Amino acid sequence: MxxxxxxxxxxxxxxxxxxxxxxxxxxxxxxxxxxxxxxxxxxxxxxxxxxxxxxxxxxxxxxxxIARTPLSPLDLESLAARASGCAGRVVAVEAVWDGDTVHGWFVILLAITSEPAGEHHLATIYRETAVRNPGEARARGLLHPEAAAAGSAGRALAEHLAVPFHFGSPDTPDDGAPRWRP
Structure with missing residues (x-):
């Protein structure tokens, strides 16, 4: 057109x-x-x-x-603050792929808790989030910078919380990738 x-x-x-x-x-x-x-x-x-x-x-x-939807913060301090507000004890940090017709593929960063068991949204990482995040400038040339940003932020948070980090499909978008199991 x-x-x-x-x-x-x-x-x-x-x-x-x-x-x-x-x-x-x-x-x-x-x-x-x-x-x-x-x-x-x-x-x-x-x-x-x-x-x-x-x-x-x-x-x-x-x-x-245009009043753009705010991008999720990916700094360790912000993610740790969100994780500390979760009901239950955080036992893992997980990154999972999702997608829609507006943004295409993106990655959701989750805190996995026990007692009570649950998943808690920490951040949604769109391509735009990844390339705007100064700590992920190196991701600009990657096919999926959102995955690189999610991996970096997720690993840092998991290390900070002394829990495992899981990303079932870090190289290829797959919303059916295996999920974290205790």
């Missing part, structure tokens, strides 16, 4: 729909914005990929005014 085509689709939207889409874009709610554009124009031949292009152009238009 060319820029003029995305502009044409944008101009076909009623003012109220355009305001709604821009509202979602300014809140960094990409999926909701795409859904609105697609639902409004699909009867006129707009495909889902084209709707994504229209919304992408709105992201470019609004630039720094």
């Amino acid at each position: 060319t820029e003029s085509t995305t502009s044409t689709w944008w101009e076909l939207l009623p003012d109220g729909i355009r305001a709604e889409v821009d509202g979602y874009v300014l809140q960094d709610a990409r999926l909701q914005a795409v859904r609105i554009v697609w639902q409004t124009c699909r009867g006129r031949g707009l495909g889902l990929h084209d709707a994504e292009g229209v919304v992408h152009d709105r992201y470019l238009h609004h630039g720094d005014r």
Whole structure:
């Protein structure tokens, strides 16, 4: 889709729909914005990929005014503070792959606890998080810098807490990789 085509689709939207889409874009709610554009124009031949292009152009238009979702901190002090707030005793730190249509693949860092048994979210590590984290500058050239950042932060936290670190698939995104077992 060319820029003029995305502009044409944008101009076909009623003012109220355009305001709604821009509202979602300014809140960094990409999926909701795409859904609105697609639902409004699909009867006129707009495909889902084209709707994504229209919304992408709105992201470019609004630039720094978008209230981006904050990135998770990866420094040891922040992760240790989050781990200390978990119910139960932390018995392991684990990194697991997940993904969605907005971010693609990303890694979730978890504290695994006993008494009560559970998993506690510590950080979500997107590619953007990994390349912005000064401690992970070396990860910029890697295929999956989010995995390198998760491995580095997870190992440091596990060492600090004197517990094992587990990452079932550090080199390849796999949301079905084996999980940590005591």
